[in-house]
Amino acid sequence: MRLRSLSIIWISLVLLACPAAYAADLTGAGASFPYPIYAKWAAQYHKETGHRVNYQSIGSGGGQQQIIAGTVDFGASDDPMPLDQLQRYDLLQFPAIIGAIVPIVNLPGVAAGELRLTGPVLADIFLGRITRWDDPAIAALNPGLKLPAHGIVVVHRADGSGTTFVWTHYLSQVSARWAAEVGQGKAIKWPTGHGGKGNEGVAAYVRQIRNAIGYVEFAYAHQNDLSWAQLENRAGRFVQPTQDTFVAAALAASDDDDPSMGLMLDNQAGPDAWPITAASFILVRKRPIRPERNQQVYAFFDWAFSQGAALARTLDYVPLPDPLVQRIRALWSAP
Structure with a gap:
């Protein structure tokens, strides 16, 4: 009887342990x-x-x-x-x-992909040097587009962020002024703007605030019905954020067998490459x-x-x- 009781206890313990072992x-x-x-x-x-x-x-x-x-x-x-x-x-x-990072904007009357920006202009906006949407530098890139005569509200990440690292890595490549005055990193001293936590926080702020601009992973822009800007890439072409332009950037990147496997894909030379992949x-x-x-x-x-x-x-x-x-x-x- 004692042996039978011990057997029942052992079987019960095995059965209890199996789900834990199976379901990681x-x-x-x-x-x-x-x-x-x-x-x-x-x-x-x-x-x-x-x-x-x-x-x-x-x-x-x-x-x-x-x-x-x-x-x-x-x-x-x-x-x-x-x-x-x-x-x-x-x-x-x-x-x-x-994936890819995109500039997102909340500009009444401006649809997703209509606004055109270049890397240097984007850097000057986040430096606080370009402060209005009807600034001549933006207007010159967007003939025929009605730009609001309002101040630009800059939104950036408030937390330590790899998205910010990629964003600032890109801006450091396309703007000597940004590289000298701010540089790159997961957390930086922002010259201007308001901070949101996570891609979620930046997307929420831009969605709520008129005349705002921020940066998020493309999925957040798409899922939140936010407008994004097209960008001029390294080849001098204005491109939209799409699967094809993301793939083009990945294919243009050199694979140098870096043992850290830390491949950077931004500002690639491909003619169709999205510049912040x-x-x-x-x-x-x-x-x-x-x-x-x-x-x-x-x-x-x-x-x-x-x-x-x-x-x-x-x-x-x-x-x-x-x-x-x-x-x-x-x-x-x-x-």
Whole structure:
């Protein structure tokens, strides 16, 4: 009888343990740039596998800090960490998705894609040197477009942000004044404007404030019915933010086998390239306390690479090209 009771207890413990072993609950945090697609992937992954992925949109700086502290299974950042930092904190980094950052505006009577801007003009707006929408520099780019005779309300990120890193990296390339006076980084001293938290916060502010301009990942502009500006690219052509122009930027980028895998895609030379295209990156600890967690993270992104491309396109992201995916899979299996 005692043996039978012990057997029942053992079987009960096994049955209780099985769901926990089978259903992985992963936690990730970081960049708001890829949040829409990570949330979509996580929902579909749970539906197909039973595994949950909880991703918090807290900004790239927060994602880097949390994976360094070991409080999440993976961090996410649009600002790729350099090799020396990866080695210092014993981290592995790989890109997960390609998207694009767009200037968004709230100008009554101006539809999405109608307004034209160049990199130098955009920099002067965010420097506070161009302060009105009817400024001659903007008017010259937009003959025939009725521009409001009102002041420009600049909206930027208030948190440490990979989106800001890419935005300021681009402005530093196209404006010597911006490079000298402000520079690039996840968090900078803004010359002018109001801060919003996350891509969500910037999108909400621009949507609410007339005559505002900000910058967000394209999915946020599209989903919130916000107007965006077309931009002059490095080839001197005005282009719209589309899947084709994002892919053109990715294809124009050189693949130099950087061991950090931190490829920058902005200001590429392709004639059709969107000038503020960017990859978003995942960070994991090479030697976590629970090594099986990394395998579960890899399983999620392996599923995303093989099954999630169509979902990515519906949200205006660009899936990684197959050769890059193969490099990432090789990285996962490296000692």
